[in-house]
Amino acid sequence: MSSPVSTDIADELAAGLDSYGDRPFVEFARKWYSGNEITRYIEQISAALSEAGLASDEPVGIVVRNRVPHAAAILGFIASRRPVVMIYSYQSAAAIARDVENLSLPGILADIDDWTPELNSAVRSAGSAGISLSGEPLAVGVTVTRQPGSRHDPSLAQSGLHILTSGTTGPPKRIPVATKVLAHTVLSMTIGSGTEVVGPNTPPALVYWPFGSIGVCQLLAAPCAGKRLVLLEKFDVDEWVRAVRTHRITWAGVQPAILRMLLQADVARADLASLEGLSGGSGPLEPELRAEFESRYGIPLLWAYGATEFAGSVCSWTPESYRRFGAAKPDSVGRPLPGVRVRIVDPDTGAEAPAGSIGRLEARVEVIGPDWVRTTDLASMDDDGFVTLHGRGDGAINRGGFKILPETVRRVLISHPSVLDAGVVGVPDSRLGQVPFAAVELRRGAGVPTEDELKDLVREALPSHHVPVSVVIVDALPRNAALKVRPGDIAALYTP
Structure with missing residues (x-):
């Protein structure tokens, strides 16, 4: 990151978009698009919305995919301060249609592939305008003209992003991230890479987190810093490694499932040699996984902690803090970010807990507001201000009065x-x-343990009430688009 992101991210983003000109800006499917191509497409989208009957400040929904047209639309909307509401494309046509009809927004944008009869009917029923996006070639079309009288929730008129939570513990919820807050979000996405001097030969950013979630700020961070970006429609080991190897990428973001995929694929150390570090989050990083990855590749993992409700991370390692304290605090998620305060409180009394004690984590993000937000995460903070997570309090299993944290059992199982x-x-x-x-x-290629063997592993490590009533082996754990395991889908595998 060349410098801290300014508070007025809309102006900075607009200036960043204008700076590329004919230079390459976005690579997608191994094809580069220039800055001028992206800005012309943004202008086409704006013109299509105007033709369909929308004012420049009215909110729009986008059935979002990690594709060039969607990236251009999001960048253009944030730069012009138009509110944009994310709608997951990773659901059935009927579910997308229900979401669109319930939102009743002035306008809906969707990839030409997503303009199903169900979506078309829902847009017409809601009185919304419909805009189709196409990538090859880049094109925009008015599918449905807005009908008078369409209504929407007034809260969706706030400029910025209305993004979706990951939905790991229930249906995804929309969280507003105002334009003024996005500077914090982008900072939380990039602070792990430290201070980077950006020039014409700087390696591009690697962008692949689903745009519907907080990960969309990977997209915003690149033009704010003046960097090119390589866009992947979804994470794929071969394409991710190709991008790192080809462009000599120095920093990227990951999460635990991706580390396991890279290890499982036995990616050659030379293919990742350009990486100076990997920023991570979206789940706990077990010491064993950290040790295995860092030992094999020699790449430090700088973990962070955050949530959609905080508009990004609230704690993170930086390269400097990792050099000083990383070896001594391998389980930590770093210190609070600039503009953030974190405290640990007793879950029963609400009193602030002493250093080293486990309690509920609360955080206050200055740019969001003065209120402390209590999480369901159990954490501790040491005398140096480093935060360590100890699982989720809301996911505790009550087995006849005995409390069990799922993460405690999981850690034993993955030790096999x-x-x-x-x-x-x-x-x-x-x-x-x-x-x-x-x-x-x-x-891959491992021996198949018996159910009793796995139960005995837990029994030997933990009190007996932690032993699962059943353990099943699956080809792949059910995950959402952000690669987080879906607890509801795990529970559905259980047969009494």
């Missing part, structure tokens, strides 16, 4: 040499209320 990853959830039990159930995904 054949287990790549595991998911642990509570399932109903007529006698005890809840009991733990586990699903495990095995390493």
Whole structure:
């Protein structure tokens, strides 16, 4: 990052977009698009919305995909301060249609591939305008003209992004991230890479987090810093590694599932040699996984902690803090970011807990507001201000009065040499209320452990009430578009 992101990110983003000119800006499907091509496309979208009957400040929804037209639309909307509401494309046509009809926004943008009869009908029923986006060639079309009288939730008229939570513990919720807050969000995405002097030969940013979630700020960060970007429609080991190797990328973002995929694929160390570090989050990083990855590739993992409600991370490692303290604090997610305060409170009394004590994490993000937001995450903070997570309080399984944290059981299961990853959830039990159930995904080519073997592993490491009532082996754990394991889908695998 060349300099801290300014508070007025809309102006900075607009200036950044104008700076590329004929130079390459976005690579997608191994083809480069110049800055001028992207800005011309943004102008086409603006003209199509005007033709369809929308004012320049009215909110629009986008059935979002990680493709060039969608990237251009989002960048243009934030730069012009038009509110943009994310609608997941990773759902059925009927579900997309229901979302669109319920939102009743002035305008809906969708890829030409997503303009199903269901979507067309929902847009007409809501009185919304419909805009089709096409990538090859870049084109925009008015599919449905806005009808008078369409109404929407007034809260959606706030400029900025209305993004979706990951939906790991229930249906995704929309969280507003105002334009003024986006500077914090972009900072939280980039602080792990430290201070980077950006020039014409600077390696591009690698962008692949789903645009519907907070990961969309990977997209915003690149033009704010004046960097080119390589866009992937979704994470793919071969394409991710190709981008790193081809463009000599020095920093990128990851999460635990991606680290396991890279290890499982036995990616050559030379292919990742340009990486100076990887910023991470979206889940706990086990010490064993950190040790295995850093030992094999020699790449430091700078973990962070945040949530959609905080518009990004609230704690993170920086290269400097990692050099000084990383070896001594391998389980930590770093220190609070600039403009953020974090405290640990006793879950029963609400009193601030002493250093080293475990309690509920609360955070206050200055740019969002003065209120402390209490999370369901259990954490501790040491005397140096470093935060360590200890699992989620809301996911605790109550087995006949005994509390079990799923992450505690999961950590034992993944210690088995054949287990790549595991998911642990509570399932109903007529006698005890809840009991733990586990699903495990095995390493490629590994021996297949028996269910009793896995249960015994837990029994030897933890009190007996932690032993899952059942352990099933699956080809792949069910994950959402952000590669987070879906607890509800794990529970659905249980057969009493």
